[in-house]
Amino acid sequence: MRRLRKVAVIGVGLIGGSLALALRRAGFAGPVAGFDRDRGALERAVALHAIDEIAESVSEATRGAELVVVAVPVRAIGSVLHDVGLALDAKAVVTDVGSTKAEVVEIARHELRERFPRFVPGHPIAGRESSGIEAATLDLFKGARVVLTPVAETELKATDFVRAAWEAAGARVSTLSAVDHDRIFAAVSHLPHFLSFALVSEIASRPDSADLFSFAAGGFRDFTRIAAGDPAMWRDVLLANREQVLQQSQAFRAALSQLEASMSAGDSQALEDAIAAASAARARWQPGAGLSLD
Amino acid sequence: MRRLRKVAVIGVGLIGGSLALALRRAGFAGPVAGFDRDRGALERAVALHAIDEIAESVSEATRGAELVVVAVPVRAIGSVLHDVGLALDAKAVVTDVGSTKAEVVEIARHELRERFPRFVPGHPIAGRESSGIEAATLDLFKGARVVLTPVAETELKATDFVRAAWEAAGARVSTLSAVDHDRIFAAVSHLPHFLSFALVSEIASRPDSADLFSFAAGGFRDFTRIAAGDPAMWRDVLLANREQVLQQSQAFRAALSQLEASMSAGDSQALEDAIAAASAARARWQPGAGLSLD
Numbered sequence: 001m002r003r004l005r006k007v008a009v010i011g012v013g014l015i016g017g018s019l020a021l022a023l024r025r026a027g028f029a030g031p032v033a034g035f036d037r038d039r040g041a042l043e044r045a046v047a048l049h050a051i052d053e054i055a056e057s058v059s060e061a062t063r064g065a066e067l068v069v070v071a072v073p074v075r076a077i078g079s080v081l082h083d084v085g086l087a088l089d090a091k092a093v094v095t096d097v098g099s100t101k102a103e104v105v106e107i108a109r110h111e112l113r114e115r116f117p118r119f120v121p122g123h124p125i126a127g128r129e130s131s132g133i134e135a136a137t138l139d140l141f142k143g144a145r146v147v148l149t150p151v152a153e154t155e156l157k158a159t160d161f162v163r164a165a166w167e168a169a170g171a172r173v174s175t176l177s178a179v180d181h182d183r184i185f186a187a188v189s190h191l192p193h194f195l196s197f198a199l200v201s202e203i204a205s206r207p208d209s210a211d212l213f214s215f216a217a218g219g220f221r222d223f224t225r226i227a228a229g230d231p232a233m234w235r236d237v238l239l240a241n242r243e244q245v246l247q248q249s250q251a252f253r254a255a256l257s258q259l260e261a262s263m264s265a266g267d268s269q270a271l272e273d274a275i276a277a278a279s280a281a282r283a284r285w286q287p288g289a290g291l292s293l294d
Numbered sequence: 295m296r297r298l299r300k301v302a303v304i305g306v307g308l309i310g311g312s313l314a315l316a317l318r319r320a321g322f323a324g325p326v327a328g329f330d331r332d333r334g335a336l337e338r339a340v341a342l343h344a345i346d347e348i349a350e351s352v353s354e355a356t357r358g359a360e361l362v363v364v365a366v367p368v369r370a371i372g373s374v375l376h377d378v379g380l381a382l383d384a385k386a387v388v389t390d391v392g393s394t395k396a397e398v399v400e401i402a403r404h405e406l407r408e409r410f411p412r413f414v415p416g417h418p419i420a421g422r423e424s425s426g427i428e429a430a431t432l433d434l435f436k437g438a439r440v441v442l443t444p445v446a447e448t449e450l451k452a453t454d455f456v457r458a459a460w461e462a463a464g465a466r467v468s469t470l471s472a473v474d475h476d477r478i479f480a481a482v483s484h485l486p487h488f489l490s491f492a493l494v495s496e497i498a499s500r501p502d503s504a505d506l507f508s509f510a511a512g513g514f515r516d517f518t519r520i521a522a523g524d525p526a527m528w529r530d531v532l533l534a535n536r537e538q539v540l541q542q543s544q545a546f547r548a549a550l551s552q553l554e555a556s557m558s559a560g561d562s563q564a565l566e567d568a569i570a571a572a573s574a575a576r577a578r579w580q581p582g583a584g585l586s587l588d
Contacts, residue, residue, distance in 0.1 A: 125511045145509065187497060188510040192517040194553065195489060197572040202549035203481060204575035213579045215439065216482040217419045219520045223486040226513045228577045231570040235562055242557045249554055253547070255496035259488065260543055263536045268529055276525040278491040281498035283522045285507045 003030045008065035010058055010080050012036045012045040015097050015124060016071030017136030020050040022169035025138055035061040044133045058083035065089065067165060070096040075236045077104055081111035081119075088115055093158045095120045095165075099185065100240040101149045101178040120162040121149045121178060123185075124171065131230070142170035149178040186244035191252060193234060194245060196227040297324045302359035304352055304374050306330045306339040309391050309418060310365030311430030314344040316463035319432055329355040338427050352377035359383065361459060364390040369530045371398055375405035375413075382409055387452045389414045389459075393479065394534040395443045395472040414456040415443045415472060417479075418465065425524070436464035443472040480538035485546060487528060488539060490521040 007029040009016045016034070023029035034051035035058055036042050045051045055061035062068050062084050070080050077096060084094055094112065098104045101121050108119045126144040146166045150159045163173045176184070203212055238245055262270040301323040303310045310328070317323035328345035329352055330336050339345045349355035356362050356378050364374050371390055378388055388406065392398045395415050402413045420438040440460045444453045457467045470478070497506055532539055556564040 125509065145511075147509070184506055184509050187506050188514045192493065192514055195493065195550070196517060197569050198550040198553050199486065199489065199546055200572035200576050201553075201568045202545055204571050205549075209575070212478055212481050213575070215419065215441070215478050216579070217439075220482045220486055222516045222519045223490060224576050225516045227572045227575075229569070229573060231566050231573050234569050235566040238557060238565065239560065239562055242560075246554060246557060249550065251496055252493055253550070255499075256489070256492040256543065256547070259492050259495075260540060263532060263540060266533065266536075268533055271532065272525050272529040274495045275491050275523070275528050277498050278494035278521045279523060279525050281503070281507070281521075282494050282518050285510070 003027055004066045005030055006065045007032045008055070008061040008068040009034045009051060010036075010061060010068065010070045010084070011072035011076075012041050012051060012133050013071060014131045014133070014135045014140070015126070016069060017045055017048070017050040017133040018126075018138070018140035019069060019071065019097075019124075019165075019169055020045070021048075021136060021138045022141055023165060024049070026168040028165060028168035029067075033061045033065065041133050045136075048133065048136065050133065050136060059087035062087040062092075063089075066092055067161070068092060068094045070094065073233055073236060074098045074100060074104065074240050075232075078107045078111060081108055085112045085115055088112075091118075093118045093120060093161050095122045095148075095162045097122055097124055098240075099123055099189070099237055101147075101181045103240045105149070105151060105178050117153045117155045118158045120154060120159050121151075122162060122166070123147045123149070123181065124166070126171075139170065141166065144171050146171040146173045147181055148173060148175045149181050150175060151178065182241050182244045183248075186241055186248045190238060190241055190245045191248040193226050193229060194238060194249060195252070196224050197229075197234070200224050200227040297321055298360045299324060300359045301326045302349070302355040302362045303328045303345060304330075304355060304362065304364045304378070305366035305370075306335050306345060306427050307365060308425045308427070308429045308434070309420070310363060311339055311342070311344040311427040312420075312432070312434035313363060313365065313391075313418075313459075313463055314339070315342070315430060315432045316435055317459060318343070320462040322459060322462035323361075327355045327359065335427050339430075342427065342430065344427065344430055353381035356381040356386075357383075360386055361455070362386060362388045364388065367527055367530060368392045368394060368398065368534050369526075372401045372405060375402055379406045379409055382406075385412075387412045387414060387455050389416045389442075389456045391416055391418055392534075393417055393483070393531055395441075395475045397534045399443070399445060399472050411447045411449045412452045414448060414453050415445075416456060416460070417441045417443070417475065418460070420465075433464065435460065438465050440465040440467045441475055442467060442469045443475045444469060445472065476535050476538045477542075480535055480542045484532060484535055484539045485542040487520050487523060488532060488543065489546070490518050491523075491528070494518050494521040 009020045012034045020032045031052040033053045033055045034042055034045050035055040042054045058080055068084055072080050104121055109116050112119050124146045126140050166173050303314045306328045314326045325346040327347045327349045328336055328339050329349040336348045362378055366374050399415055403410050406413050418440045420434050460467050
């Protein structure tokens with residue numbers, strides 16, 4: 001594939017910065033222009049060779065770019081896409097990296113209007129416990145899964161283009177409907193976070209929480225690692241996907257009630273069967289090779 | 295401290311085997327006699343120098359021992375303590391390693407009768423994902439916490455003796471009442487396991503579970519690692535501590551309902567506050583140095 005004339009990365013954090021590094025290394029991107037509200041992040045991105053030029057605005061970054069990657073938190077996507085829409089070349093393709101998709105699709109439809117068919121919603125299943133441009137690496141997406149959720153209007157060529165970019169960065173790309181995406185990630189990502197937040201905030205609120213934490217060990221450590229997530233980011237993800245998360249939470253409650261009932265009744269067989277089903281499923285499952293933390 | 299004339303270890307798995315190794319290395323134990331229902335485990339324990347002699351029964355192991363360590367699953371403690379009681383020297387001390395304590399105390403009171411004051415209930419907060427004598431190591435308890443839950447009748451000297459044994463193995467020893475122990479571990483160990491079993495068994499029961507697992511990543515991996523626990527062991531732990539676990543589960547449900555209500559109402563401040571409380575508490579907390587998985 002020819003090297004692109006210009007790529008714009010809006011938001012040079014862990015995801016935007018790592019994608020820029022990987023696209024440059026793969027020879028997919030020529031010059032990369034970056035924009036971020038945090039000027040320091042932009043300067044560090046230049047120093048780390050993630051981007052070539054600092055743009056002074058979303059519009060400036062967008063102008064002349066063949067590919068615009070919007071790698072900002074979900075809450076900022078609307079205003080960024082608005083500015084992108086004002087400056088976008090007629091043939092340019094836009095993608096995002098948000099971890100919920102149905103809401104983003106509606107925002108993009110509204111903000112990009114006649115350019116919406118060249119917007120390809122995306123979600124790389126990668127992340128680290130650390131964030132920011134300093135944590136960006138060339139190989140963050142090597143072997144990672146990326147989900148694209150094109151809609152009926154999305155141009156096939158646009159989807160293929162964004163797929164090629166992610167594959168150049170080493171990712172394995174799947175497509176799903178936005179609704180399926182949001183349902184699946186509500187179950188395997190948003191709900192686990194939600195439960196971990198509920199457990200840890202409840203324990204932290206008790207008068208004897210210091211005692212409780214002092215006896216917690218490895219099982220608690222693993223189960224609650226995701227409770228240390230960024231509050232503003234997770235607030236937005238949960239609210240953006242709230243219907244699906246609430247539905248998944250209901251399904252979880254029903255399973256919990258059943259386990260509680262088995263325990264109350266002293267039905268050791270039913271309790272063991274449920275634990276055995278969980279244990280076997282968990283032991284069978286291994287996250288895909290190269291997958292990082294989501 | 296003088297080297298003990300004889301130590302008996304009933305159950306030569308990960309915990310019993312590691313303690314035997316550590317007590318021998320520390321010069322605390324002289325000869326260690328082991329008994330296990332699994333003859334192969336006993337032979338491997340000899341080969342690994344965890345024990346010196348294989349006993350043919352609980353009684354044979356117990357006879358002449360100054361310290362008897364009962365390191366069997368919770369469900370087997372009653373019958374083992376029964377046999378220990380029949381053969382126990384008048385001055386010998388008995389301890390166990392079960393992860394629930396109030397029920398074990400009642401079983402021991404019943405089985406050991408006049409010897410009950412020399413029974414010191416114990417719970418080492420250590421473990422590995424692997425189990426069995428093959429996983430035993432000299433330093434499993436180095437820096438690990440051990441909780442002893444003596445009752446009013448327990449002889450002070452017996453508690454001090456068991457404390458000295460664990461300290462010789464490198465552990466940090468605390469005492470708690472059995473009820474406090476069970477409440478604390480219901481909150482920070484049994485409930486997280488219970489929730490993880492509920493989540494994973496529910497997802498595994500769905501028709502599209504393969505899809506769901508295929509998109510799960512690092513957050514799910516950590517949150518559900520404890521769901522791979524041994525079903526029979528966890529069935530017994532949960533049943534042995536069911537009142538406390540059910541109480542903790544109620545408290546958790548209340549916290550979950552509140553988070554759900556904030557989400558339904560779109561109350562982003564309340565949602566963020568709860569997540570921030572969880573995130574700050576989790577970030578402050580670090581499991582003690584040297585603590586292994588529970």
